[in-house]
Amino acid sequence: MKPDHYERGHALAAEYVIGTLQGKARRRFERWMMESPRLRRQVWYWERNFQPLNHAVEPVVPPPQAWNNIDRRLFGTPRQAAERVAPWRWAAGLAMVALLAVLVWTPYPTAPAPVVGYLGVVQDQQSQPLWLLDASQKSHELTLKALPTVPAPGPNQSYELWLLPTSGAPVSLALLPTGGAELRVTLSPDQLQDLLRSRHLAISIEPAGGSPTGQPTGPVVYQTRLVSL
């Protein structure tokens, strides 16, 4: 009997989601779900409300062949997940312009003769400087100076500067100025720490105003590992 009663629908939906609705009853419920928007919403209600429990289960990294098998089944051409999961890094490898940066800083507060700043220079393939990056460890400020040589990023596009931490997702630092302009950004303590630890920066081309997702979406045109002096 189809569960027309609201309460009965909820009771079945809950047992469907936690898994105790089984066998023929489960299959029958799935058919009812296809016919009943209300029953579907009741199932989604329980799925949403139980989602926090899923965080209690420790993540486990699956073996690489799991991805290869999925790729082969869906597309017939297994490729290494690592090659595919970071297209912006891959794009960076094909970057047309190299970033040369010079770093002058001290990572240890207790080190003698602390240096309070570091400097980076972004150059194009012809060694033409494009941006100067000047960061102060003391004030947590990053000054981004665009030289007149910076090419226009295209209509409705911006250059976005990303910090690449040693682990985790890229962190947006700023939209880079163009045409000789200068921008001063205050870094959070975490950003500064990550920057000093990883020394990796990348610049991507994003829609005007920056990436809509909080992660690089466009081609990465410059990337480098900063060098400590």
Add this chain to the structure above:
Amino acid sequence: MPFSRETLADYLAKSAQGDRNAFALLYQKSSGALFGMCVHLLGNRDEAQDALQEVYVQVWHHAGEYHADRGTPLTWMMSICRYRCLDVLRKRQREAGGDNMINSLQCERPGPMQNAMASIDRHRLNDCLRDLDEGYRTSIEMAYFRGLSHQQLAQAMGQPLGTAKSWLRRGLDTLRRCLSQ
């Protein structure tokens, strides 16, 4: 959690449009959580890997069916994942000749429910679970985290089948009333 809701939604939307790179990113960002659930429920990495592969094949083919009413993209994928693992469990039980007890039930380290209740501060579910009678809460935990059937629940809790079913039903009903307050 290392998940960005917008990012997963973006990858999922692009996957629905046939973007294989976005699908690879979706896999990279979510497969640890899903594989963890499969390993937990199935207790066997080979079966867990088979289930995981089925899940992502489904995710690829049905990515366009996701919408916000399903919860976050991870909620949606985790549901697909749990249902797949539950199917594997039921099939295993049928082939073993019925609802035999599971040895791992005797393992009584702090359960995932306790971990969840410690980690989901400020979530309404946390408060409501705490307010449940112990029998109700335990029946929900065993069903959700161990994939037990009614019969197995009754065995695990040392109660008649009717009582176990009743506890689960009342527990879920009480939980819903609390969540809707």
